[in-house]
Amino acid sequence: MMLTLENLSYSYPDSTLILDNINLHILAGDRVMIMGPSGCGKTTLLRLMSGLLVMQEGSLKLNIRELHQKSFVFQDHQLVDYLTVLENILLPTWCVDGKFPIHLKEAADQLLYDFGLADKGKAYPCQLSGGQQQRVGIIRALLAKPEIIFADEPTGHLDEEMTRITINLLAHYCKSNLCTLVLVSHDPSLIPYVDKVYILKNKKLIKKDVV
Numbered sequence: 001m002m003l004t005l006e007n008l009s010y011s012y013p014d015s016t017l018i019l020d021n022i023n024l025h026i027l028a029g030d031r032v033m034i035m036g037p038s039g040c041g042k043t044t045l046l047r048l049m050s051g052l053l054v055m056q057e058g059s060l061k062l063n064i065r066e067l068h069q070k071s072f073v074f075q076d077h078q079l080v081d082y083l084t085v086l087e088n089i090l091l092p093t094w095c096v097d098g099k100f101p102i103h104l105k106e107a108a109d110q111l112l113y114d115f116g117l118a119d120k121g122k123a124y125p126c127q128l129s130g131g132q133q134q135r136v137g138i139i140r141a142l143l144a145k146p147e148i149i150f151a152d153e154p155t156g157h158l159d160e161e162m163t164r165i166t167i168n169l170l171a172h173y174c175k176s177n178l179c180t181l182v183l184v185s186h187d188p189s190l191i192p193y194v195d196k197v198y199i200l201k202n203k204k205l206i207k208k209d210v211v
Contacts (some may be wrong), residue, residue, distance in 0.1 A: 001065060002028040002148060002180045003049060006057030010044060013193035014097035018044055020203035022058070026196075032143060032173055033179040033200065035208075042184035043075065043152050045200065049182060050150040058165070064147045071141035073183075077133040079125040085112070086121040089140045103142065111139040114169055115164075130157040135166060142173055149174065151183035168194045 008022040018041040026032055036042050049060065049082040050072050064070055079088045089108045093101070106110045112118050115135045125133055141149055154170065155163040171193040174181045181194070191197055197208040 001061075002026050002030065002104060003063070003182070004059075004061040005049060006059045008045075008048065008055065008060070010041075010048060010053075010056050014080040017203060019048075022205045024049075024198070024205060026180060026182065028063075028180055029170060029174075029178045030058050030196060031194040032181070032183070032196045033194040034184045034198045034200055034205070035186060035188070036184075038186065040200050041203070042200055045205075046150050046152055046182065046184050050116070062148070063072055069144075071146040071149045072152045073141045073149065074135050075152040075156060076119070077125070077130075077137045079133055079136060081125055083124075084121065084124070085128070085136050088125070088136060089143055092140065092144060108139065108143055111142060115139055115166065131159065131162055134158060135162075138166065138170060142170075145177060148180040148182065152179065153185055154183055155185065155187060160189075163187070164190065 003026040005022060005024040008019060010019040011017045022045065032043065033184070033192065034042055037190065044053065048055060050070060080091065083091065086108060090104060093104050109121065112121055115138070117132060117135055120132065122126065131209055134154065138154055158166055167190050170181070173179065191210060197210050199206045199208050
């Protein structure tokens with residue numbers, strides 16, 4: 001089991017209950033999608049599962065070998081303005097002396113090519129569109145070859161064609177590398193690329209049949 005979530009409940013600082021007794025079991029290699037309307041708590045749930053938020057009630061077990069074996073794709077990209085695209089991608093791998101292994105730069109260049117950004121390595125975030133910044137965030141998550149990726153609306157800023165290309169690349173990477181994918185989205189066009197779909201509604205998580 002890659003991830004086990006049991007009896008999770010969570011309230012906002014004003015005591016508003018947003019998640020109520022959530023249970024979820026995810027196997028290694030699963031590609032899981034959590035859907036639901038805006039404001040229902042999808043991002044909160046994803047951040048709790050990834051450890052970016054502290055649990056209030058319930059238990060979480062994440063079966064990874066090292067802490068760096070999990071990656072997060074942020075909805076708002078979280079790119080550093082004064083670093084180039086390539087530097088942003090390599091940032092999590094930088095050593096104290098500011099250097100990084102050459103093989104990681106080569107891997108980053110390949111991912112930039114795969115995601116249609118081969119000519120953007122020396123550009124700065126302000127020179128990119130929202131969709132391009134989102135793809136840079138995905139590449140940054142993939143570079144570390146994680147065992148599990150948590151993705152918050154990974155195609156939310158992309159047009160229909162780029163959504164198809166990006167989710168296909170992300171799903172293919174996860175399948176090829178036995179990487180577990182947990183994503184949240186409101187976009188039903190992503191369903192064919194995952195194995196399991198859950199709906200978050202009225203504070204509860206309900207499994208949806210995938211045909």
